[in-house]
Amino acid sequence: MRIVLAAVMVVGASTSASAWGEEGHSIVGEVAQHRVSATTQVGISSLLGQGWSLAAVASWADDERARDKTTTNWHFVGIPSATTTYDASRDCKADAVFGDCIIAAIERAKKIVACGGLPAADRVRALKFLIHFVGDLHQPLHAIEDARGGNEIDVTIVTRQGINGNAPFNTSLHSAWDAALIQKTTWSWGGYVDRLESGWLKTDDAVAIASGTPVAWAEESHKEAIQLIQSLPANRVLDDKYRQDHLDLLDRKLGEGGIRLAKVLDDAFVAATCP
Secondary structure, three states: OOOOOOOOOOOOOOOOOOOOOHHHHHHHHHHHOOOOOHHHHHHHHHOOOOOHHHHHHHHHHHHHHOOEEEHHHHHHOOOOOOOOOOOHHHHHOOOOEEEHHHHHHHHHHHHHOOOOOOHHHHHHHHHHHHHHHHHOOOOOHHHHHHHHHHHEEEEEEEOOOOOOOOEEEEEEHHHHHHHHHHHOOOOOOHHHHHHHHHOOHHHHHHOOOOOOHHHHHHHHHHHHHHHHHHHOOOOOOHHHHHHHHHHHHHHHHHHHHHHHHHHHHHHHHHOOOOO
């Protein structure tokens, strides 16, 4: 039976356009900042200014979505669970009101960032989108169409071992992965970065994952999303065991997002070509 609360703790947004919460995006941005090349550092400084921080601007695109609805669909790609592969004609159709999809958005933003001949304001906007969208792509439920990326799957968080309080609360599977699991693991996003730098980012698994393309990364996330939905407990309660069982995946997706963001940014600033 679901727990009904008079006051519900709301974690994350309720639409399929949301992804990692502010903490998750900051984690991905900070991991990337530690890994970008010297050339990329100069390029970012020229756009964001001295003392730049990828973490500081990593959530900007969610605010921009509220102002500009045509960017809504840029935050995800709805690949059906019946398939394991991305099909642009099916999964990235252009919508005049809400836009196309995250894969197309990443490719556009990457080209704009690289083009020194474009206005600085356009390149700054594209850079902020790129930082955000590479993070979004590594939240598994941002790569599946079913149940609106898990937004329509109600769950109850019941933990005793995690931090930030132990009162049960109701949310969605999508929002649980956006923020709740992160918030139950460390007190701050900076603490989570420290956890990754001393943990998963030192493992052999972290060495080769920078390779690949946004399409390949989306298909990885899609397969993981299918598993998350299929393996959901029958009572839809996410407890301490659930968090512990999925902590390796959470670490890996945040670490992958940071490493791959650094690669995407390096590729953009090295290419220095215009669309």
